[in-house]
Amino acid sequence: MRRYFNSNIGRLRMLAFLEGTSLIVLVFVAVPLKHLFSMDELSKILGPIHGALFVLFILNTIGVATEYRWKFRSTTFKVMIACIIPFGTFYIDRKILRPIHLKSES
DSSP: OGGGTSSHHHHHHHHHHHHHHHHHHIIIIIHHHHHHHOOOHHHHHHHHHHHHHHHHHHHHHHHHHHHHTOOIIIIIHHHHHHTTSTTHHHHHIIIIIHHHHHHHHO
16 A cells, blocks of 8 residues: 555546545446435545545546556556546556556566
8 A cells, every 4th residue: 555655647547446435436326316315425425535536546647648658649648537527537547557566667
C-alpha cells in the first residue's frame, strides 16, 4: 500500500481507483435511488466527494503527464477521458498506469 504514496504515478493509480469507484456507486446506486425512490441522501453526500476526486484525478493526470512527458493524444487524453466512463479508470490503470508504475519501481 505504501508504494502508491511514494510516487506521482502511484498516487494517480490510487486516485483512479477511488474516482472510478465513486463514479460507479454514483451512477449505479445513488442516481437510481434518487430518481426511482426519491432517496437523494446518498447522491447529496457522494456527489461532492466524486466531484473532488474527479478534479484531483485530472490535476494529478496533468502532473504525471508532464513528469513522464506523455503525448497528449496517445496517453494523456485517454487517461483523462477514462474518468467520465464507468469502469474506465480501472481499464486505464491496467493498460497504462500499472505498467508505468511497475517499470518506475524497478
